Amino acid sequence: MTGTVLEVDGLSVDIRTPHGTVRAVDKVSFSARRGRTLALLGESGCGKSMTAQAVVSLLDPTAEVAGGRVLLDGTDLVAADEQTRRAMAGPELAIVFQDALTALNPVYTVGTQLAEPFRIHRGLSRKQARREAVDLMARVGIPEPETRVDTYPHQFSGGMRQRLLIAVAVALSPSVLLADEPTTALDVTVQAQIMQLLRELRTERDMSVVLITHDLALVAEQADEVAVMYAGNVVESGPVREVFDRPRHPYTRGLLDSVPVHAARGEHLKSIGGAPPDLHSIPAGCVYQDRCPLVRDLCRTRRPQPAEVAPGRTAACHFSAEVK
Amino acid sequence: MFHFVRRRMLSSVLPLVAVLLGVFVLARLTGDPASLYLPESATPAQRAAFTERNGFDDSIWQQIADYFGGVFQLDFGESLRTGESAATMALRAFPATLQLAGATMLIAAAGAVVIGSWAAFRPNSLADRIASFLSMTAASVPDFWFAITGVWIFAVGLGALPTSGVSDGMLSWVLPVATLAIRPLGVLTQVVRGAMVSALSAPYVRLARSKGAGSVRVVSHHALRNAAAPALTVAGDLTVSLVNGAVVVETIFGWPGIGKLMIDSITGRDFAVLQAAVLLTAVTIFVLNIVIDVCYALLDARVRETATV
Numbered sequence: 001m002t003g004t005v006l007e008v009d010g011l012s013v014d015i016r017t018p019h020g021t022v023r024a025v026d027k028v029s030f031s032a033r034r035g036r037t038l039a040l041l042g043e044s045g046c047g048k049s050m051t052a053q054a055v056v057s058l059l060d061p062t063a064e065v066a067g068g069r070v071l072l073d074g075t076d077l078v079a080a081d082e083q084t085r086r087a088m089a090g091p092e093l094a095i096v097f098q099d100a101l102t103a104l105n106p107v108y109t110v111g112t113q114l115a116e117p118f119r120i121h122r123g124l125s126r127k128q129a130r131r132e133a134v135d136l137m138a139r140v141g142i143p144e145p146e147t148r149v150d151t152y153p154h155q156f157s158g159g160m161r162q163r164l165l166i167a168v169a170v171a172l173s174p175s176v177l178l179a180d181e182p183t184t185a186l187d188v189t190v191q192a193q194i195m196q197l198l199r200e201l202r203t204e205r206d207m208s209v210v211l212i213t214h215d216l217a218l219v220a221e222q223a224d225e226v227a228v229m230y231a232g233n234v235v236e237s238g239p240v241r242e243v244f245d246r247p248r249h250p251y252t253r254g255l256l257d258s259v260p261v262h263a264a265r266g267e268h269l270k271s272i273g274g275a276p277p278d279l280h281s282i283p284a285g286c287v288y289q290d291r292c293p294l295v296r297d298l299c300r301t302r303r304p305q306p307a308e309v310a311p312g313r314t315a316a317c318h319f320s321a322e323v324k
Numbered sequence: 325m326f327h328f329v330r331r332r333m334l335s336s337v338l339p340l341v342a343v344l345l346g347v348f349v350l351a352r353l354t355g356d357p358a359s360l361y362l363p364e365s366a367t368p369a370q371r372a373a374f375t376e377r378n379g380f381d382d383s384i385w386q387q388i389a390d391y392f393g394g395v396f397q398l399d400f401g402e403s404l405r406t407g408e409s410a411a412t413m414a415l416r417a418f419p420a421t422l423q424l425a426g427a428t429m430l431i432a433a434a435g436a437v438v439i440g441s442w443a444a445f446r447p448n449s450l451a452d453r454i455a456s457f458l459s460m461t462a463a464s465v466p467d468f469w470f471a472i473t474g475v476w477i478f479a480v481g482l483g484a485l486p487t488s489g490v491s492d493g494m495l496s497w498v499l500p501v502a503t504l505a506i507r508p509l510g511v512l513t514q515v516v517r518g519a520m521v522s523a524l525s526a527p528y529v530r531l532a533r534s535k536g537a538g539s540v541r542v543v544s545h546h547a548l549r550n551a552a553a554p555a556l557t558v559a560g561d562l563t564v565s566l567v568n569g570a571v572v573v574e575t576i577f578g579w580p581g582i583g584k585l586m587i588d589s590i591t592g593r594d595f596a597v598l599q600a601a602v603l604l605t606a607v608t609i610f611v612l613n614i615v616i617d618v619c620y621a622l623l624d625a626r627v628r629e630t631a632t633v
Contacts, residue, residue: 058530061447088534097534105528107549109588117535152625168535295349 003033005208006055006093007248013047013079013232015279022279024050026232027068031307032176032208037199039219039240040212041255042229045276048212051229052178055210056095057085058211073175090117094169094199098164098181104153110137110164111149117171127158132171139169140197157177159190166197173205180212195222216259220244228252231287234306238313248315248323250292285316286318294319328621329614336610340603344395347602348388348595356380356592357404378404391599400603401596403589410600413585418604420490421574421581425566427501432508433559440516440555441543447521455513462510467569471503471576478576488578504570508562515558519551526550552623560616564609 013025023319025047032038040048040201047105053059055070057077070077072093073279097103104111114136115129124132130149137145140163153161162182169177179198181193202209211223219240226236226244228251236249247253254272274291283289286299298318308313309321317323358366358374366374375381379390394401400411443455478499479487485499486492523529524547532546564597571583578584582601621628 056534058533060525085536086536089534091536095534099527103527103531105532105546105550106626109625113531116532116537120536120541154626165531168531171535239379 003035004031005034005073006032006071006210007071008051008055009069009071011051011054011070012066013050013059013063015050015063015067017062017280019280022234023062023066023282024063024232024279025054028227028229028232028234029068029239030227030234031212033224034175034208035203035206036224037202037209037211037222039223039226040225040229041209041214041216041219043214043276046229047232048214048229050232052095052180052210056093056178058095087121090121090174091172092174093176093178094174095178095180096162096165096169096174096182099183100165100182100185101158103165106153107268108151108256109152110156111245113153114149114164114167114171117168121172136167136171137164140164140170140201141193142167158186159194162186162190162194163197166194166201170201170205170207175208176208176210177202178210181214182211183218191221198222204217216255228255231282232279233287233316234314235288235317236313236315237306238310242313243301248309248313248320249317250294250323251288253323254291286316288317293323329618332401332614332617333610336614340606340610341392343606344392344599344603345388347599348391349384350382351590351593351595351598352594354593357595360593361404368615395603395629396509400600404594404596405589405592405597410596413597414582414600414604417580417582417585417601418608419580421567421570421583422608424497424500424504424570424574424579424581426561427497427565428504429508429559429563431501432505432512432562435505435509436512436516436555440513441548443513444520444524445539445543452517455517456518459510459513459517462506463514464510465506467503467507468572468576470506471499471573474499474503475576488576490580500573500579503573503577504566508559508566511562512555512559516551516555519554520547523547523550549623553620556619560612564612567605567608567612 008031009029009031010027011025012023012027014021015024028047028051030038030040040051042048048057050063053063054065055077059065062111065078068078072088075084075088077088104110111130111133114133115124115126118124118129118132119126128282134145134149137149142148142160142163153164156164162185166182182198183194186194195218198209201207211218213219223240225238226240228243228249229233229235230251236243236247236252243252244256247256251272257270260269271289277283277287277290283300284303286292286295286304289295289299292299296319302318304316304318306316309315345427357378357380358371362370362374372381379387383388391401398411400409402408403410403413406413439455439459443452447450475487478485486496490496524543528550529542529546537546570579570581571587573579574581574583575587582605586598586601588594589601
């Protein structure tokens with residue numbers, strides 16, 4: 001596909017736990033294009049954040065990539081050495097973390113932290129880097145950047161801290177920006193501003209944005225394409241409008257049905273029955289079998305692989321044609 | 325910051341007076357100096373004259389009033405043994421103790437930062453487990469045992485190091501510093517390791533890595549400064565106990581510091597010198613605590629704000 005900058009191909013991540021190794025991300029594939037937003041959608045624990053961390057090579061020490069490729073402009077980050085990965089972290093690939101309130105280092109001024117990418121990758125002097133930091137703060141909408149550059153993270157509100165994190169991430173205009181639940185910690189009015197800022201920056205710097213979220217509404221508003229994850233697998237992917245209008249996987253259907261659009265007062269909200277499988281005992285066959293309304297014998301024995309169901313769309317379901 | 329330091333100094337005055345008062349009374353419980361300084365054959369008249377000359381016949385309240393009156397005019401009394409000014413003796417002995425404590429803490433802190441960070445970088449690795457075991461052992465060994473064992477092996481057995489004194493230049497420093505450093509090194513290593521383990525798994529370290537920062541930068545720049553606060557607390561405590569506890573090690577190694585001076589003046593019932601030495605030590609400990617608090621403020625802006633309120 002033209003304009004593809006990030007291609008994740010069959011990426012698997014294992015976690016070592018006291019009860020053995022579990023597969024948290026299982027052969028996940030997706031691709032992200034310049035100037036577009038791809039959403040990784042899924043509920044807590046589905047492996048979406050783990051996928052993002054694996055892409056930027058920042059997994060916890062207990063987790064490791066067990067297979068697959070992460071191609072960034074043709075370079076495989078999984079196979080690359082530490083030196084190459086570090087050289088790309090910032091100028092090519094950046095991430096905005098979920099925990100905006102704690103992600104900044106409390107003992108350094110925000111200016112120092114914003115200047116760091118310029119110091120590390122461009123070798124700018126302290127003074128030049130500070131200049132860049134001030135510009136960056138102005139760009140992400142922080143008032144009085146000239147004076148606030150010398151203040152500390154705890155002197156900023158949650159929304160402002162998230163703006164600072166975004167500033168750090170876009171400092172060197174990376175090709176790909178991963179945003180891991182960038183608005184979860186923030187209140188609703190601030191969420192909209194942050195998403196607006198991300199969209200502007202994406203267009204302005206021609207970045208590809210990978211938005212990791214559990215929020216269907218956010219995906220509908222912000223993303224061009226979506227990959228729906230369930231229990232470490234991508235179960236459906238494609239353009240957001242098509243996927244949301246006519247889902248081809250029962251899980252996506254279930255998610256969309258859970259959105260209270262037409263619910264009347266007093267009426268029970270719909271939800272998907274059951275809970276996602278424990279990673280220690282992923283069933284043979286389809287990962288969604290225990291909650292699926294369409295489940296049949298085949299689903300219990302054979303794992304459906306993502307297959308093209310329409311141009312640019314995949315679904316991992318034996319009976320995707322029957323999803324309504 | 326200045327207000328903060330001034331307030332701390334003012335609030336230290338009362339505890340200092342209490343310490344001095346305590347030593348003053350306790351010292352007088354050790355017995356009558358007259359029986360130590362006069363020959364056994366001294367007549368009661370001679371004893372009375374000695375007691376009167378040194379003011380020991382006044383009521384304890386009168387003695388206290390006289391002493392504190394002198395202290396406020398920076399007159400700390402004279403030594404019974406040498407007749408020298410007590411303050412002069414204490415100040416002369418003090419640099420030896422400070423040098424010993426300084427060298428010890430420098431070695432302990434540098435060692436702890438390096439070993440602790442290295443162990444924390446890969447938690448539960450073999451290197452980490454070895455470091456943890458050794459530091460635990462070091463923290464648990466009593467210093468007098470280490471001192472005596474050290475003297476036995478290196479001074480008596482191998483003859484490589486002097487048994488005591490300060491006359492052999494650098495070599496005289498080895499055993500006292502090693503003895504004093506071993507426990508602080510063990511304790512500090514464990515504190516640094518613990519603080520570094522949690523700092524290295526903090527979100528800000530992940531942020532630093534996402535900027536392409538290498539391991540050296542992550543450890544030295546991002547994690548260490550955050551881990552410094554708990555280490556500083558413990559290091560401060562250890563320094564205080566070094567200045568205090570030098571008594572044992574100085575006695576074993578014949579180191580002419582304040583600890584040895586204290587012991588000598590206790591056994592010699594040389595009250596004025598003892599009081600001067602204790603006062604000097606106490607003042608140093610208060611100053612140290614202020615310095616530690618200032619260091620906190622320098623390390624972390626959040627402390628700075630609450631300190632100036």
